[in-house]
Amino acid sequence: MPNVQSEQSDSELINELRSGKETALRIIYDRYGGLVYTIAIRILSKADEAEDLTQEIFLTFWKQEKFDPSRACLKTYLSVMTRSRALNKIRGKSTMSRAVARLQQLSLSESPPIPLEQVTLEESQKAVIDAMRQLSDKQRQVLEMNYYFGFSHTQISQKLEMPLGTVKSNARQGLIKLRQLLGDGDIIGTGEES
Amino acid sequence: MKSSLTVEQQELAAGYVLGDLSPEEHSMFELELHLNPELQQEVAMLEISLAHIPQALPLITPPLRLQEQIFKSEIVTKSPKLKFLKMTWRKWVAGLGILTTLILGAYSLQLRQKLIVAQETVSNNTVAALLQRPTSRLISLKGEGNEASGNLLFVRGEWKEVVVSLGRLPALPPGKNYRMWLALNSGRIISCGSFNSNDQGAVFVKLNPAQSPNKTEKVIEIFITTSLEVDPLVPEGSKVMTGKI
Helix, strand or coil: CCCCCCCCCHHHHHHHHHCCCHHHHHHHHHHHHHHHHHHHHHHHCCHHHHHHHHHHHHHHHHHCCCCCCCCCCHHHHHHHHHHHHHHHHHHCCCCCHHHHHHHCCCCCCCCCCCHHHHCCHHHHHHHHHHHHHCCCHHHHHHHHHHHHHCCCHHHHHHHHCCCHHHHHHHHHHHHHHHHHHHHCCHHHCCCCCC | CCCCCCHHHHHHHHHHHHCCCCHHHHHHHHHHHHHCHHHHHHHHHHHHHHHCHHHHCCCCCCCHHHHHHHHHCHHHHCCHHHHHHCCCHHHHHHHHHHHHHHHHHHHHHHHHHHHHHHHHHHHHHHHHHHHHCCCEEEEEEEECCCCCEEEEEEECCCCCCEEEEEECCCCCCCCEEEEEEEEECCCCEEEEEEECCCCCCCEEEEECCCCCCCCCCCEEEEEEEEEECCCCCCCCCCEEEEEEC
């Protein structure tokens, strides 16, 4: 993918997008089109459906952009929107769209934002890969089945033939560990020394 | 900053984000979430951490033609955003009128939100007191043909004050509000009070019912209707939400 270099922050691009500048959408696509397409193909498993969904995400974003940069960063918003719509397509339900609404209702204003929200996609990718490696195999497996397939813990328990309590425990502990690793910023060298 | 949340609160927060809480746990957690800003922050951080998971995937480059398709789409090339800049003066005047209406609407909404914030302040103290009562009880309320859900906290045998926490309520028509009713085993229906939702369809209020059930009567159902802002004596229209005791 051609990489349009731009020093502009995501917030500045959003402002330009709102005033109708198509170039802002091009830069946002260059920055995050790969992430959106990767999530879409991981969940939908079909290249043509992933292309359609990627197109749908960016056209919807252009047409009726409701993103609030003070609530979450753009890459997180686009990730949640893509996952939500992809799971809706494979499950035929609309309940996942609540996740997008919930993300935009997050209250982050009274404390420092998560460090990964402040860095580039490349930097946060490296940090997330490191963090995921620090989870146990079971924690990672359960979280990925929940994230990419939208399986409930009961469904995961049946598919892995693992007691429900063990599935819940692995998912919760895995997420808490991930939040500690990513949220505290140590993994990308921005954490405060204790 | 060190978290003062307990291990149990952190686990419940993770379970809440992952959607694995039982209906009872979910109700209690949402109530606690209303009252605890640190817990709200923890949930936000967990949501964002979960949303980062796909960044561990090796990025796949979308085909070049996809970019062309997007930027050649009529949605982009015939963007209403660009048309907006080319409007005639007549449309600007009309637009100004609409803008004034929106500003007045937003001001009215702001006043309504202030009212709800004031109600929440009262409820925060009330909820803590109610939760400490050994006979306090939490009832789940579900939407009738809509996605609303929530809880009602009260003290068993007493209907002097109840705390209502609801979400995803449908938007109210102008001039109407929500009203909660108690259906009794005697066939009587009494009003519990009225309230408005905020612009996200959420409600967190304390109600002080003017009437209480008699000693021989039991509440069998709680339901919510929309009503005119003047006090109606009987429920009007269909039920928006219901809950069984």
